[in-house]
Amino acid sequence: MAPPPSKERATGAPAGASITRRTFLRGLVGFAGAAALEPWLLGARVWAADGGNVLSPEAPPGEGSAGAEEKAAGALWNEELVTVGADRMAVSWVTDAPGETALWLGERPEEMRRYAWGDRTRHHLAEVEGLAPDTRYVYRVETDGTVGPLNSFRTLPKPPGTRRLRLGWIADSHLAAGSGAGDLNQRYLGKLTDAAPTLLERALDDLMRKGVDAIIHAGDLTDTAHPDEYRAFQTIVAPYAARVPFAAVPGNHDKYRRKTGGIGEAGFREAIGDTLPRLLDLGAATVILLDSARPDDDWGWIPSASLAWLNRTLNETAGRPTFIVLHHPANGMDLWFGTTNFFALQAVIAKHPHVVGVLSGHMHRNFISLARHGDGTLPYIELPATVQFPNGYGLIDLYDGGYVYTSHKISAIDLSERSREAVLKGLNDAYVLYTLGGPGDRNLSYDAGRRTAVRQSGFAVVAVVELTRLFTLLKERIGAAFSVAAAEAANLRRLVFGRFATREEAERRRAELAAVLPFSLAVKEETGGSLPRSL
Structure with missing residues (x-):
């Protein structure tokens, strides 16, 4: 079982860890994913991979050039929201060095609260139970002050009865x-x-x-x-x-x-x-x-x-x-x-x-x-x-x-x-x-x-850049958090600036970022690399 979560009050997100070429390359393997959700009111049960639960609320991170996003760009790898049910979620991610597992959750970004576990690890898995069915949530992950992009999702509807x-x-x-x-x-x-x-x-x-x-x-x-x-x-x-x-x-x-x-x-x-x-x-x-x-x-x-x-x-x-x-x-x-x-x-x-x-x-x-x-x-x-x-x-x-x-x-x-x-x-x-x-x-x-049947959907705001340009973006701290995924060619990387429950939300975020980012962005519907759904 995990030890009790930290009760320390957040005083702002510290600067993200510096990223060397070796560190960056170690983090590029695989698909980077993310989406979002929160506990229902304060009654949700949140627990880590090894069984920790009750978490402590903190203040939300800032956004923009003075906030946590600027300090966190590109430092979290393989962020994947695997599970979204009617009452639960699970998200995993990886960091280059051991750190805290934390989630920012809320119905709106300005109302997000911080929930954290004390165990320090490179391989993070957080699960939340007790969510409200058919409800929109926003969330972002954090490790030691470095935060991922803001995302949204909607829980599944609960079937009738008990x-x-x-x-x-x-x-x-x-x-x-x-x-x-x-x-x-x-x-x-x-x-x-x-x-x-x-x-x-x-x-x-x-x-x-x-x-x-x-x-x-x-x-x-x-x-x-x-x-x-x-x-x-x-x-x-x-x-x-x-x-x-x-x-x-x-x-x-x-x-x-x-x-x-x-x-x-x-x-x-x-x-x-x-x-x-x-x-x-x-x-x-x-x-x-x-x-x-x-x-x-x-x-x-x-x-x-x-x-x-x-x-x-x-x-x-x-x-x-x-x-x-x-x-x-x-x-x-x-x-x-x-x-x-x-x-x-x-x-x-x-x-x-x-x-x-x-x-x-x-x-x-x-x-x-x-x-x-x-x-x-x-x-x-x-x-x-x-x-x-x-x-x-x-x-x-x-x-x-x-x-x-x-x-x-x-x-x-x-x-x-x-x-x-x-x-x-x-x-x-x-x-x-x-x-x-x-x-x-x-x-x-x-x-x-x-x-x-009702199934989950997701839309990602993405950009594909050359590897050399990505190093420049990381160095300049471009003011928007993103995660990194492999792309179709060895010299390219896919930057993910958030995943959203609807295309409309994703398009709004793309338009906001387009005003400040020096490259084009696209909205992609997320599907698996799979065959036709039925024959």
């Missing part, structure tokens, strides 16, 4: 014995097989701290299906499974035999003790677990017998909110070995409007596609891996009339950044966009009665 269930969801832990499978993800795209046990355990800790009622694993428990990997999985999961219901489906890696010398499905059955397909009764909802994996085959497939069983079971559970979990994505042919007979699966699902979501892993990314079934919309949600950037897990809050889904980073931002940096240079920018996804790939509110 919350009945909180479901935790993880995928693709890829526990590895020895050197692992040696696949493309491991060699070129930042899969941290050596840190897989730590990341799995931290994800489970995070979910338990959030008070989940059950945990589902969407497959690829192991990397090679080696007996030692299954034993390691059992050892890690057992204490959590003793506290809440735990269930899993196998992934393609869990059925490796010839490819890796693993023991395949026999190991999964021994580790989990389940025969699939099966139904998990959680009282307020039903979870149906399907096996989409076949031995030594990376493509997904649902056997006809399983589809017939699914249809019968859905008939028996009619009227009760039902989630379907399988390893392979099932809303269109995907880039990386999806479910090949997804049409047959969707034909069954379309008969049963009480199915409220289809959950999968496999692709190691945040992605939500919406399928039209009858007169309604159904979300197909893909979750990133615990073992690979952004190193995440999912949370589903089920209400009487629907649910809210949010994606979260594991509280191990040092490992998340290590995964980001391990991506093959030249692919980093595109791959991070792909795996992190856009705001609407990470957060969703679903009204089960109307069968409609």
